[in-house]
Amino acid sequence: MQDQHTSDEESKQGGSGGEPLPAAIAAALGSRITEGAVVDGVVHITVPATEVIEALRILAFEMDEPYSHLSDLCGVDRPDCIEVVYHLFRPLSNDACVVRVKLPRTNPHVPTATVLWETANWAEREAAEMYGITFEGHPDPRRLLLPDDISGYPLRKDWEYPQDHPYLRREPLHEEFPEIVGRVRAEAAPAEDERDGNSK
Amino acid sequence: METRSDLRTEELLINMGPQHPSTHGVLRLVLTIDGERVVQAVPHIGYLHSSMEKIAEAKTYRQYMPFADRYDYLNAMGNELAYVRAVEKLCGIEVTPRCEYIRVIMAEMNRIASHLVYFGTLGLDTGSWSPFLYCFREREAIIQLFEDTSGQRLLYHYFRIGGLRNDLPSHFCDKLAEFLDYFPARINEYNDLLTNNIIFQRRMQGIGYLSPELCRRYSVTGPNIRGAGIPYDIRRVVGYSVYPELEFDIPTRPEGDAYARHLVRVEEMRQSVRILKQCLEKLPEGEINVKVPRRLKPVVGEVYERVESPRGELACYLISDGSEKPWRLHWRAPSFYNLQVLPELLKGAYVADTVAILGSIDIVLPDVDR
Amino acid sequence: MDAGLDMRTTGTKSDDSILSILRLIVQGIVSIAKSHWVTLVNFWRPTVCERYPHKDKSLDYKPGPGYKGDFALITDKEKGRLRCIACQSCERACPNHCIRVVPAGKGKDRYPAEFYIDVGLCMNCEICVEVCPVDALTMTPDYECSVHDPRDLIRNIKQLTERGMEFDEVSRVR
Incomplete structure (x- = not known):
């Protein structure tokens, strides 16, 4: 994810093809x-x-x-x-x-x-x-959406998915599911969606 | 009666929610009340936070489509429209005219359905049970059409990047025309039942006053700003999709109170009926899908695509880094900003009016928390 | 006083003359009579609710042919085997990773030895069906999926094949 990112990410501003400012x-x-x-x-x-x-x-x-x-x-x-x-x-x-x-x-x-x-x-x-x-100078600098005990900043690209957090832990069924089929998933795509936040 | 200025009443802190039947989801309001008046209201949100924006960074553009439905569940088609338009703008895809018309039909039907839910639940909040049942009966006709078309009743995943899942079923246009024929008469009936009812009027008039200045400071959008007299509607302002070809009015009311916002929504349903009738007339024949590469890789860049959801200005901010997955996706959720103004509206209001004011700004909590 | 309270006193025009009070009373009676008239009219309209699941069999609801319900694997009747070639496209495309395919065999004889779908995790988006190159996987109009144990929501290859046998592919909208 972050490693496959191209370094010439200049976005739009200052990039080529822009007209001068009004x-x-x-x-x-x-x-x-x-x-x-x-x-x-x-x-x-x-x-x-x-x-x-x-x-x-x-x-x-x-x-x-x-x-x-x-x-x-x-x-x-x-x-x-x-x-x-x-x-x-x-x-x-x-x-x-x-x-x-x-x-x-x-x-x-x-x-x-x-x-x-x-x-x-x-x-x-x-x-x-x-x-x-x-x-x-923000009048009310408390947390807004996240629970108080989440560490780090989730939308940063280098955030580690806290596997042991009670809110983010997968349900038992999802834990069991790979075991039913065993091996398949691990070989095919190693840990592809660890960071997609399946907070059910 | 003699009053003494040094006589102080004690302020009371009460907790409304998170699980309260009138908060339309999981919203917690901490109200400081002095007698019957609200002194201060502090909303606490985040109970339904589902990290939609983080999920987007781990999915491909196509895989994220069904998630776009899921955060404002009353306006799933509208959310899909915002997302799909953002991706198409990023990839430079032009969809066919028939597809555009069908998308607008779906979005407007969903607007009616969403306003019907608003109408019914506002009735519930103010103590009237029948409008809820009648509105859901009318909504059922729309949902049934959605089910026949997209295969689902609430979360459709009907739009695709560059087209639609399938064409309209053969009976769709007749069924919709039939609905559009009887629906305006039903709106009149519900007006007799609720809007023109004197108890409801006395309950709603003069509460939750929202001034144009307050709207600017809080970026309030949608029917709420139109209820304050400003004709701000993204369909007209941006003129996306086929809306410039369609005739419709933007209803506004100058009063700015809860009743004005209610009247705006009722009038909007009529305007949606008008739009739908024109769409059915103009619906062109032809293809619905254009060819899109199997592996979708937009160019490096970003777009900020705004559409008008039933709750206001809905925007999808999408940044691409040239890979198959979005680098960043941000939803400008209308309910998120509209809810922010609530403490201002509640200041000095009666406790009993809290639910009416909250109902009148029409929020959807998953849309707030995303 | 703040704006909200001013509106309450001025907006509703409560002057105390006997005439205006009388007018208000008449208005109130008329508007409430109208409301009752609406409920009376609706009393004679047909019911749209069904007493699900204790429903009358004559009212048994069949969703349209495009409904996104439970999954099925289609059997190729001529060859007498599943159409699925175990290419695992569906597994890769699923946004929720609720499909697991265990392939067996090589080349043209490749077939799925195991095929699991966790319907409890599935969000009925139909992406897996769209990416299938041989139209082997499909969604059916069966909507009654409720079970007592969430483990029963994991469909295996036997269940999927059985459902595919009863499935009418010709009328499917997609």
């Missing part, structure tokens, strides 16, 4: 943008972690046609970094602006976006527990 965004954000491109009509920009709230505030409130609808916020585990992705839209339109922040894998920090949208509250809590990102 003038309005380039002028409003200026040097805050480290990478930027337009792919299929969608604006992709990358900003440093320290500037992200200022950049989001300008995009959402200070432009002539602001991107004031925060559709989604999620984390992504890239091979070289952890990303936080903000999907912004103009209200009542399909004009999208995707803002990214690249964070180091060890101890990632980013300021919270809850000061601009309360939407970000739960989304950031989810990203925090799934990727281990610390959102500085």
Whole structure:
């Protein structure tokens, strides 16, 4: 899974074939943008972690046609970094602006976006527990979806599937099942779906 | 009567759920109440977390299809539509017009079915038993059509990447036309039974007030934002699939209370009937499947595909690294964000109105927890 | 006071004149009478519920030919053996890994010595049926799969073959 991943994973932003950024965004954000491109009509920009709230505030409130609808916020585990992705839209339109922040894998920090949208509250809590990102200044930094005793950050690619966790343990029937047929599975595909989280 | 400002009442903490008949699933609300008023409400979610996003990273694009059904079970066709559109956009697959129309028919039928469940359970929440039974009878007609078409009643796995499982059965169009003929009259009946009932009206009006500003701050979407007067509908805003070719209105209400949201949903069922009638008229003949390679390997890239689910803006964020399995899949679940606004709606409301307000924002808990 | 409470007092217009109270009472009576009329109308409509499983045999429900129910392995009547060539495509394609095939024989004579499907783990997605290159595995409209012991949900090759004997392949929609 992570080993078969190609290292030229550049995603879309900054990749080939992108058009230059719209003038309005380039002028409003200026040097805050480290990478930027337009792919299929969608604006992709990358900003440093320290500037992200200022950049989001300008995009959402200070432009002539602001991107004031925060559709989604999620984390992504890239091979070289952890990303936080903000999907912004103009209200009542399909004009999208995707803002990214690249964070180091060890101890990632980013300021919270809850000061601009309360939407970000739960989304950031989810990203925090799934990727281990610390959102500085978050009003309620508790776990959201996972049980309290799960260790590690499950959506990171290097997360180890805790075989002995009571919630994730397979039911007795599934334990017995390979024994009925024995050998077959082990030879064919060694431990292929260990990480798919069959939490029944 | 004389009141003394230094007289304090004691606040009481009560636990609603996780297993409560009116929470539509496994939701735990911790309510701080002062007398009959809610001072603070804290939702606790995650009881139905099924790691849908982690599963996606271990499955191929085709293998993940049936899982897409399973998290918002009342809108399985709509979820499939979001996922299948995301994958097709990533692979550059164009489906046939007939396939597009059938997909829209299925999604709209599912919207009616989902709103019927909402209508019935809201009746239950507010103390009326009959609408639930009648709505499920009408829903049964739709579910039966789904069963004849896809072979399953709730979790269909009917859409395929690049097409559909099979064409519509021969009796489908007649059966659906028959349903569409009698259904609007049934909506009127249910309005007489519930919506226009004075007890229900007095119960729902003026509670759970949702302002447009609150909607922006919390990214509330779907019938909830339309109940606050903003005509935000992804079908119109994005115009995906064949929706630009179809005529329909986006019902809105300016009031923003629970009753307004209810009226929007009822009107949406009528609009879905209108869409379905047009679809049946325009349904083109021809192939339903296009050729798709057996081993599906999209190019490196990402898409964020939005569709309108009965609960709001549903989006599938899919990142491909060029292999057979998605690198990352993220669901923008409408219920997840709509539920977040609940503490604001409950502030200052009566305890008895809690279930009515919760019912009126129409959440599905597996959709919240994913 | 916050917005929710203001709406409650202003939105429903509760002025106290005797006329408006009377109007409210009349409105209430009319709307409740209408509600009762609806229930009365529905009283005469046909019942759609079945008393499952204590059902009347005349009402016995048969799902359509495309129903995704229990599994079957189809026997090739001319050759008198299973169509399955034990290629294990279904096993690899299953998202839940609920199929196990133990192949035997070499080349053209390859056949499944054992064929297990855990129906309790299966989610009826029909991917296994779609990938089968020889149309040997199929789903049937049999929907009554409930058992007392979950171990009985594991289908073996004998059960699958028997079910395949009764299966009407011609009318199958897929």
